Amino acid sequence: MATILVVDDDDAFREGLAETLSDLGHRVVQAPSGEAALQVLHGGLAADCIFLDFRLPGLDGLGVLERLRGDAALKPVPVVMLTAHATSDNTIGAMRLGAFEHLTKPVGRNDIAVLLERIFSASQRPATGPDEAPFAGEPISDRPLLLGVSEAMRAVQKQLGRAATSDATVLITGETGTGKEVAARVLHEASRRRDGQFVAVNCAAIPHDLLESELFGHGKGAFTGAATERTGRIVEADGGTLFLDEIGDMPPAMQAKLLRVLQEKNVTPLGTSRTLPVDVRVVAATHRDLDAMVSAGEFRQDLLYRLNVIPLHLPPLRERIADILPLAEHFLAAATKPAHRVMHLSAQAQRRLVGHPWPGNVRELKNAIERVCSLAPGPAITGDDLAFLRGTSVPAEHVLPADLADLPLAEAIERVERAMIVRALALASGNRADAARRLGISRQSLYTKMAGLGLN
Numbered sequence: 080m081a082t083i084l085v086v087d088d089d090d091a092f093r094e095g096l097a098e099t100l101s102d103l104g105h106r107v108v109q110a111p112s113g114e115a116a117l118q119v120l121h122g123g124l125a126a127d128c129i130f131l132d133f134r135l136p137g138l139d140g141l142g143v144l145e146r147l148r149g150d151a152a153l154k155p156v157p158v159v160m161l162t163a164h165a166t167s168d169n170t171i172g173a174m175r176l177g178a179f180e181h182l183t184k185p186v187g188r189n190d191i192a193v194l195l196e197r198i199f200s201a202s203q204r205p206a207t208g209p210d211e212a213p214f215a216g217e218p219i220s221d222r223p224l225l226l227g228v229s230e231a232m233r234a235v236q237k238q239l240g241r242a243a244t245s246d247a248t249v250l251i252t253g254e255t256g257t258g259k260e261v262a263a264r265v266l267h268e269a270s271r272r273r274d275g276q277f278v279a280v281n282c283a284a285i286p287h288d289l290l291e292s293e294l295f296g297h298g299k300g301a302f303t304g305a306a307t308e309r310t311g312r313i314v315e316a317d318g319g320t321l322f323l324d325e326i327g328d329m330p331p332a333m334q335a336k337l338l339r340v341l342q343e344k345n346v347t348p349l350g351t352s353r354t355l356p357v358d359v360r361v362v363a364a365t366h367r368d369l370d371a372m373v374s375a376g377e378f379r380q381d382l383l384y385r386l387n388v389i390p391l392h393l394p395p396l397r398e399r400i401a402d403i404l405p406l407a408e409h410f411l412a413a414a415t416k417p418a419h420r421v422m423h424l425s426a427q428a429q430r431r432l433v434g435h436p437w438p439g440n441v442r443e444l445k446n447a448i449e450r451v452c453s454l455a456p457g458p459a460i461t462g463d464d465l466a467f468l469r470g471t472s473v474p475a476e477h478v479l480p481a482d483l484a485d486l487p488l489a490e491a492i493e494r495v496e497r498a499m500i501v502r503a504l505a506l507a508s509g510n511r512a513d514a515a516r517r518l519g520i521s522r523q524s525l526y527t528k529m530a531g532l533g534l535n
Contacts, residue, residue, distance in 0.1 A: 081127035081199060082106045086116040086143065087161065088135055092184065096130060099188050103195065113138035117146060126156055128179075128198055133162040133169055141169070144176045157198045161186070167225050167236055171269050174240025181237060187527055223264035226406060229399035229519025235262070235391065242389045243269035248341065250326075250386045251364040253393030256442030259364035260324060262393060267320040272360055275319025278312050282333075283325035290333055297349035313346050316359045326386065327367030327378065338382045361386070396437040396444065400499065401519035406441060407432050410448040411460075422452060427462030433499070435468045497532050500525070 083105050087093040090111070097107040108124060110116035113135045120126060129147070133140040140160060147153045157179040162169060165183045173181045180194055225236060242249055243266055251259045260279060267277045285293050296311030313321055323329070329337065340346055345356045363386045372378035396403065407424060415422050424432070437443055447468060455464045499518060507513035515525040 080104055080106055081195070082108065082125060084108050084110060084116060084119070084124065084126040084129045086110045086113065086129065086135070086140075087132040088112060089132070096186070096191075099191055100130075100195075102188075103192055105195075112136055113140065113143040116143060120147075120153060128195070129156055129158045131158055131160055133160060133173075141172055141176065144173065144178060148177055159194065159198075165228065165233060167227070167265070170233060170236040171225075171240040171243065171265065174237045175243045175269055177244075181233070183233075187523070189523060223261050223268065225258060225262050225265045226409060227399065227402045228405055229401040230521055230524075231394045231399045231519050232402060235393060238389075238391060239266055240269065242266060242391065245389075246270075246272075246360045247388045248360070248386055249362045249389045249391055250369075250383075251362065251391045251393065252369075253364075253366065254395045254440055255366050256440035257393040257395060258441050259366075259393060260322065262391060263320070263322045263362045263364060266362060267322075267360075270320070270360070272319050276316050277320050277322065278316035279322040279324060280312050281324045283328035287330045287333075290330070291336065292349050294333070295336070295346050295348050298351040298353075308348075311346060311348060313340060313357055313359060314355055317357045318359070320360045320362055323361065323363045325365055325367075326363040327365040327369055327372060331377075331379070334379045334382050338379065338385060341382075341385045396440045398516060399519040400433060400503065400517055403433055403437070403444065404429055406444055407448055410445045411452065414449050414452040420452075420458070422455065422458050422460060425459050425461050428460045428465055431462045431465045431468055433502075493532065496528060497534070500528060500532070500534060 083100050085093050085097050085100070085107060086109075087096070088111050093109055093111070097109055100107045108119060108126070110119060114137055116129070116131070117138075131140050131143055135143070138146075140162075144158055144160070147156065147158060154177075158177070160169075160173040160178045160181045161184055162181070163184050165181065170181050179198060182190070182194075225232070225239065227233065227236065239262060249263075249266065251262055253259055263279075264277060267273060280293065282290065292309065292311070294311050294313050296309050296314060299308045323337075340357070341361060344358070345354050347354050369378050369383050369387075373380045373383055396406075404424070407429075411422060411424065432444075432447075439446075447465065450467075451460055451464050455461075500514070503514040503517045504511070507517060511525055512522050515522045518525065520528075
């Protein structure tokens with residue numbers, strides 16, 4: 080039996096969670112606020128685990144977590160963060176501060192049991208380190224955001240938050256348009272290097288004969304046309320993050336020189352004998368299969384080992400259907416904000432967005448929303464406005480209902496969930512594991528939703 084502290088100002092939720100934990104055989108202590116939680120912990124409560132809500136009166140959940148991590152006695156206690164609506168900021172913030180897990184309410188009994196088994200059987204402890212629609216808590220700004228509510232993207236956000244606590248090299252993989260540079264910028268902003276420079280270099284966009292000068296810099300007269308001395312991009316990133324996009328397009332000679340930089344932490348500008356020490360975190364990205372390139376002799380295996388310390392894979396948009404409409408709404412709000420316009424997606428437009436395969440991923444979706452915002456004649460974006468999307472055809476019974484606008488919110492959400500689940504099952508030929516993957520949820524969550532909706 081473990082002692083578990085539940086911290087939440089919602090009496091009904093807190094008591095319900097406490098009852099579930101008690102039924103699972105644990106001793107439960109409740110606290111309605113962050114201050115009350117710290118008081119019982121400092122009063123001698125030996126908690127084995129803490130369930131901590133984000134939104135609390137007074138000191139919020141992240142503030143409580145930060146204090147726990149600053150207390151040597153409480154630092155090892157596993158903390159599970161709870162929120163009604165997950166945002167990229169609160170997910171990454173929680174994981175950066177060492178939360179064991181980050182859950183979205185409501186939380187099922189089985190999910191809690193599995194989580195507690197993970198917590199209490201783990202051989203290691205955490206390292207140091209808005210009640211509206213999806214993305215309601217995400218600001219509409221130029222700041223990089225790695226958005227997503229699907230389980231696939233939540234997993235990426237959590238991994239990114241953990242990676243932000245170290246300076247280890249990160250290799251980001253994923254198809255074109257999945258947001259690899261955005262992920263790199265979010266990682267930089269969440270890390271201790273946030274006050275340093277984020278320097279991005281696209282290895283595919285620079286001619287091979289100029290890439291060495293671009294990265295390492297050069298002295299005056301190093302080659303024809305080098306009339307002045309130039310600082311390289313690696314030195315510019317000193318104290319910050321160097322993002323090497325499309326690392327798979329780097330020529331073999333440069334691969335060897337980059338490996339030397341990673342090993343020795345210094346650079347020698349082209350045409351000079353000066354050795355300059357650098358303190359830089361390298362984040363590389365590629366849409367290529369580097370393992371296959373290693374087998375073909377096109378990429379150095381030792382460099383791949385050096386780059387792939389922390390792997391981060393961004394799934395394509397077609398594998399996280401749950402993110403399509405929230406992302407579209409977010410891009411729509413961002414596109415209409417400068418002109419103070421109010422636009423919305425009709426049910427037909429939503430059906431077309433969900434039915435499109437999005438080969439260009441999130442970038443294609445963002446461009447499509449910006450395009451339709453400029454061309455749509457009225458405030459309602461219709462299916463005809465999105466006719467330029469050439470998606471796969473979906474049978475009528477597998478698309479979203481067309482009459483959502485006049486329904487109560489709860490009924491509309493139920494209809495949307497039912498339609499998306501039926502569609503995903505149809506596209507997966509009844510394979511529930513595949514359907515859950517397409518929806519961006521766990522198989523157990525799919526079973527729970529199907530039971531609640533009366534689907535067999």
